[in-house]
Amino acid sequence: MSISGGAETAATTIELRIAPRARDLGGFSVRRALPDDRRQMVGPFIFYDHLGPARFAPGQGMDVRPHPHIGLATVTYLFDGRILHRDSLSNVQEIAPGAMNLMTAGRGIVHSERTPPEPRAAGQRMLGVQSWLALPLAHEETEPSFQHFGADVLPVVEDRGMLARVIAGAAFGVRSPVETLSDWFYVELRLSAGAAAPLDADYEQRALYLVDGAIEIAGERFDEPQLLIFKPGAAVTVRAVADARMMLLGGAPLDGRRFVWWNLVSSRKERIEEAKRDWREGRFPSVPGDAEFIPLPED
Template sequence: MSELSNPAVELIIVPPTRDLGGFEVRRALPNRRRHMVGPFIFLDQMGPARFPVGGGVDVRPHPHIGLATVTYLFEGSLMHRDSEGNAIEITPGAMNLMTAGRGIAHSERTPANVRGQSSPLFGIQSWLALPTAHEEVAPSFQRFTADSLPAIEDGGLRARVIAGSAFGQRSPVSTASEWLYAEVNLDAGTSAPFEADQEERGAYIVEGAVEVAGDIFEAPQLIIFRPGDRITITAVRDSRLMLLGGAGIDGPRYIWWNFVSSSKERIEQAKADWKAGRFKAVPGETEFIPLPDL
């Protein structure tokens, strides 16, 4: 269908798939047709995958500036370690918000205690561009367990508010700007409202298929909605989706590798700092990802 034929939809992105050796990643943002939705500048679906005994993810230490990362899992676990000394196991349904600010390095690995058996991995990793006034804040990490986040159950609708406000509930997570992130599970035939209180809004369909204003959208797709209208999303079959949105960011953002900034010069400085080893090290880690030749 033509994206412009649906009065509710501004754009549809079908994420390309990359094989990272043992599991697939689907990248919805950035895309050549749309770089951001609100502050969301990066959106990857990881898996679903199942690793053999002894296998898993091994993302060596690498740097970030000017952004916040959210790793949100449906299945499996990841061990997060960063240069601020945080060592936290990321588990399903928990909110894990790492604010890079002026600079942080981190690694993500399948925990050692999980590798003794076949293990799954399924989740979403997203990056949020920070407002200009917060791009150089001190790095930090917030973790909220699944049971500390607002949960909504209403018939065939089950939702968790990860950040911001939705379904009459507000997440306890503090953020540098107002944005929304929620996991929504719908039984077939069940509907969910998507209010127009965010300037920019999207729904990433992780599993299943949904109907919006007469058109059907299959997973995996990112639907970006036109501003201003209340949207109703109805599951055609059992479905899982992520609602996301927020105000448009305050000016252009540049993205290079793992760096995001309103300044190209600041990215060049971050590149030089990582190459020269000026980022703080991740305690307990000796490996690192070298600066790529992009």
């Protein structure tokens, strides 16, 4: 990737700005940027939550009981704190900062997300992002799976105040080892004050989520958490006004609209209705070691 010059303005570079909406997940607040009334997806990204920052006192923690997914893949990415992932494939994985955790639901998976015992006893700070990626039509009913890659195996590019960890896809001249079912990318980008980095048009749909700090794009300053969706083909350079952390994301447009209800995603409304019945009637697999569950919400 190389930094591109030119007389771009924010109006010619940014297609849409989305301020995330606050959501309460039962004592734990998140900010949700996708889906939005004006935009359902960026590439396959159909759901985007900013977790925290939050501080759990000793003895407290996050407890997301077992719940189902279909038709999507989830990525949990942390900056601070730890989460214990359990799923119906018998995977038990402690998610740590900088690691990539890709759970592909396909035809159906159940998982829970809780604070591990040691951080729960000591208390911890939590900050991260959680996203869902809708699966292509050919893979909506694929076998469920889980991939974990520690921070030490994901490629990192450092240059003059820039640090980019390539979580999925290709960026900054390197490629992540993560296997994906469609063409998408995901990058954690950190810039020191005064440093700059490009976001070349390698993918048709691209966006930036500002986690913290302050940045400037095409002469306009941004210093609140928000999702900036760029125009296809636009040359984008991000400059840090103050130390900043952000996520770069996007990919090829997905093959058609998706329906979303609770934790279920599908190209067909009747498939979601089927999954609702299966969860209500106990036909999804259970999570070994975690006997609780979240009941099906009222319509």
